Amino acid sequence: MLEVRNLAVRYGERSALEDIAFAIGEGELVAILGANGAGKTTLFAALSGLVPSQGEIHFAGRDIRGLRTDRIIALGLTQCPEGRKLFPALSVERNLQLGSYVRRADRAGNEAAFERVCRLFPDLRSRLRQAAGSLSGGQQQMVAIGRALMARPRLLLLDEPFLGLAPKVVGATLAAIAEINGEGTTVLLGEQNAHAALSVARRAYVLQNGRIVLEGPATALRENEQVKRAFIGA
Ligand SMILES: Nc1ncnc2c1ncn2[C@@H]1O[C@H](COP(=O)(O)OP(=O)(O)O)[C@@H](O)[C@H]1O
Numbered sequence: 216m217l218e219v220r221n222l223a224v225r226y227g228e229r230s231a232l233e234d235i236a237f238a239i240g241e242g243e244l245v246a247i248l249g250a251n252g253a254g255k256t257t258l259f260a261a262l263s264g265l266v267p268s269q270g271e272i273h274f275a276g277r278d279i280r281g282l283r284t285d286r287i288i289a290l291g292l293t294q295c296p297e298g299r300k301l302f303p304a305l306s307v308e309r310n311l312q313l314g315s316y317v318r319r320a321d322r323a324g325n326e327a328a329f330e331r332v333c334r335l336f337p338d339l340r341s342r343l344r345q346a347a348g349s350l351s352g353g354q355q356q357m358v359a360i361g362r363a364l365m366a367r368p369r370l371l372l373l374d375e376p377f378l379g380l381a382p383k384v385v386g387a388t389l390a391a392i393a394e395i396n397g398e399g400t401t402v403l404l405g406e407q408n409a410h411a412a413l414s415v416a417r418r419a420y421v422l423q424n425g426r427i428v429l430e431g432p433a434t435a436l437r438e439n440e441q442v443k444r445a446f447i448g449a
């Protein structure tokens with residue numbers, strides 16, 4: 216469904232991603248693990264057309280590199296950004312609706328997507344009129360994921376969804392991600408919380424200094440000394 220070849224991103228003189236290659240099949244839940252500064256957000260920005268990149272990004276039967284972000288979303292690739300990026304003064308409902316902007320003509324589809332989000336995150340249903348900024352961190356993360364789902368992605372990118380969440384809330388978020396994937400949405404999960412990410416992803420890539428240095432099934436990576444040293448012990 217997604218195949219990346221020889222992808223590179225530079226910020227001025229500085230290389231942020233180099234020689235990135237990976238592929239994700241339809242229906243998979245794959246993690247990109249990396250410490251702070253490894254390049255996870257840059258990778259997602261490149262996939263979403265938010266930063267210029269070199270190389271190939273094949274999705275939905277074409278090379279989407281260089282396309283505008285709204286075109287990429289319309290093709291079925293949507294990201295839930297790091298740090299949620301909600302509009303805190305707007306209601307939960309309005310924040311969710313903003314996610315369906317590229318599909319605004321499809322009223323019936325929007326209603327179905329809205330029902331899906333309320334079913335996945337029942338906590339939000341009673342808070343639709345509240346300002347998003349008044350919610351707890353975990354609830355705000357639900358709004359952010361819900362907003363991404365309103366675009367009806369075939370491939371959902373989640374950039375550090377567990378950041379700043381209490382362990383119990385991480386558990387609830389993990390369950391929601393598993394359910395979303397179980398319903399057929401392919402998921403790419405960027406995380407530095409390797410322990411949480413590997414509990415839900417079936418396989419993963421490890422990003423270090425802008426390069427993929429390791430890849431394999433989650434079961435193997437959980438036991439990998441390099442991964443343990445870099446993330447799980449930390
Ligand atoms: N807008 C930017 N301009 C210059 N350098 C950046 C910019 N964004 C990120 N970087 C640098 O690129 C590298 C990768 O950052 P980032 O993609 O945010 O990593 P991660 O999401 O894994 O923490 C870091 O060294 C970071 O300092």
Ligand SMILES: [Mg+2]
Nearest residue numbers: 255256297375
């Ligand atoms: Mg990041």
